[in-house]
Structure formats: structure tokens, C-alpha cells
Amino acid sequence: MVLQRRARRREIADAVARQLNTMEFAPTFQMGHPLAFELASRLAKLAPPGMDRVFFTNSGSESVDTALKIALAYHRARGAGQRTRFIGARRATRRGFGGTSVGAWSTTARRSPRR
Numbered sequence: 001m002v003l004q005r006r007a008r009r010r011e012i013a014d015a016v017a018r019q020l021n022t023m024e025f026a027p028t029f030q031m032g033h034p035l036a037f038e039l040a041s042r043l044a045k046l047a048p049p050g051m052d053r054v055f056f057t058n059s060g061s062e063s064v065d066t067a068l069k070i071a072l073a074y075h076r077a078r079g080a081g082q083r084t085r086f087i088g089a090r091r092a093t094r095r096g097f098g099g100t101s102v103g104a105w106s107t108t109a110r111r112s113p114r115r
Contacts, residue, residue: 061099068103 023035040054055070057063068086075083088107099105 059099061101061104064099064104064107065101068107 023033036056043054044052057066075081086107
């Protein structure tokens, strides 16, 4: 969840306006945008060796669900499509928040909000 805070600094408002006039949103699944590709390239150069792929998502839920889908696709591609179980790391997620999707709730240690 995102808390929106009113920015009263002119330079922040100007930067937001410039960004909205350049690219207000870059869908991650249907298409790409040159600026998103440029940022991905810059991030990949900062990452450790071997970590040269970048995939943007809009939220924690979308990030977790996408990671699960990538993991399943990886195992299918290498002929191990029967590997479909995920193990959540309790210590790694106890204080974190991975989102509110079924995938996020099932692979993190947090209890469902409906309990």
C-alpha cells in the first residue's frame, strides 16, 4: 500500500510534471517503453555479476506473483515441470510485506488478513 503525501516543494512538483509528460506509466507485460529499457540497463550495470536481468512490477503482490511464475516457467523449460511447490522463508518475511495476492500470502509467513 502506498501513502501519498502532498509535496510542497516546487522542484518535486516540477519533476513529477516532467515525468508525467514523458511517460506516465510503463506496462510491464504487454509492451515496453524506451525509458523503462534505459533504466533497466542502468540498473543491470549496477547489479553484481550474473544479475543482468531487470523486470519492473507495480507492487509487492505483482512482484511475488511474477517471481513465482518465472520460477515455474524455469523448471518447465528445463524439463522439471513437476516442481510446483514453493517454500516460504519465515525469517525473511516475518517483518516484510509481500503483498495481498494469493501467491504472496501463500509464500510468506504472514497470516491472512481474513483470520
